[in-house]
Amino acid sequence: MSFAELWAELLPLGRDERTGGYRRYAWTEADAACRRWFVRTASRLGLATECDRNGNLWAWWGSPDGRAAVVTGSHLDSVPDGGGYDGPLGVVSAFAAIGQLRTQGFRPARPIAVAAFTEEEGARFGVACLGSRLLTGAIDASTARQLRDRDGVSLAEAMRVAGRDPGLLGADDELLASLGACVELHIEQGSLLAGLGAPVGVAAGIWPHGRWRLDFAGRADHAGTTRLPDRRDPMLPFAATVLAARAAAEQHGALVTVGKVVAEPGAANAISAVVHAWLDARAPDDATLAAAVAGVWAVAQQEAARHEVQANRVQESVTPAVSFDAELLARISAVLAGTGQPVPVLATGAGHDAGVLAGRLPATMLFVRNPTGVSHSPAEHAEPADCEAGVAALAAVLADLAGQ
Ligand code: GLV
Ligand code: MN
Ligand code: MN
Secondary structure, three states: OOOHHHHHHHHOOOEOOOOOOOOOOOOHHHHHHHHHHHHHHHHHHHHHOEOOOOOOOOEEEOOOOOOOEEEEEEOOOOOOEEOHHHHHHHHHHHHHHHHHHHOOOOOOOOOEEEEEEEOOOOOOOOOOOOHHHHHHOOHHHHHHHHEEEEOOOHHHHHHHHOOOHHOOOOOOOHHHHOOOEEEEEEEEEOOHHHOOOOOEEEEEOOOOOEEEEEEEEEEEEOOOOHHHHHHHOOHHHHHHHHHHHHHHHHHHHHEEEEEEEEEOOOOOOOOOOEEEEEEEEOOOOOHHHHHHHHHHHHHHHHHHOOOOOEEEEEEEEEEEOOEEEEHHEEEEHHHHHHHOOOEEHHHHOOOHHHHHHOOOEEEEEEEEEOOOOOOOOOOOOOOHHHHHHHHHHHHHEEEEEEOO
16 A cells, blocks of 8 residues: 555544634544554555554564664544644654555564544643643543543543553553664654755754643623723733743743634623633753743733732643654664765754653654644645655664664
């Protein structure tokens, strides 16, 4: 099966007709359709599929018998109206690379696994890389079971509806012990490769990053009759916080964003009762990240007090700085040097399951050129020739790592 065939099969699943963006949220019907595609594809390649206790899918070439398997793959879920490449490119490329290796008669000396990690984006339950965090024990099972989506449905309930047992959630040391290295292929979420004229790059590390929910609770009242001095309007400290996020980003050389806001009850002619806002922050190092977030939170509290609004902060997920394994990076760079193309080494501000796994085993990533750099948007794109270059690079890396 070629990359193009696999890509075409996955393309319509979970795509919104109106926006052209993907809404592949964990444990929904769109997610189930992607999972069925994964199982079908694995079986056509002769790979055995397993769903681990945390809902991550694994397609095995060779059995997970402790011989330091090489893990590749990525995730199939999306942000709201996400692009088609963030996640699926890594999974489709992994299957296509295995197809090529099989055709070439390659026989792995170590097992190769294609993984599709659950809820990488945290779009439904708020915690990014939830499947790999559960696998590694970076989040405990009881906390995870109680995470709720915007309709109040808990992860435990959503898993039960999807036919999975949330009682099994938790760190899986046995599975981790069977893994020897991880190489996740991903579309680049920036345009460095385009600037350098390189179709494929290697990841050096991931900026520390995190996500916080800020709740501003004021008092609902009539927009047409409530005198300004009598208002307790949560929208005002919220607005100040958005501006503070931008200022903190500029001050600290960081990226700080408010990308999601929910105002309740949401009437055009009423002062809101509560505003929930999500702060996403990324910085070159852990101390800078902490300083940037502390600066934004100080403004949020100060402005909330000024408007007699209650401010509350909940940390949803934080990932410290990740430096990918230097030896693995050097080995992969040496393999790819043989392609004759430049293979730049890049750092990224985007989070990935490989970054979570990096705490437990040697890991790194391959990035595929994104001509505009746009991501988390329906406009995300990679040229077919670059996707093919990514498959060829991954196949070469897998052959090296899993070879004799
Ligand atoms: C994942 O894409 C993230 O960095 O938010
Ligand atoms: Mn993403
Ligand atoms: Mn991703």
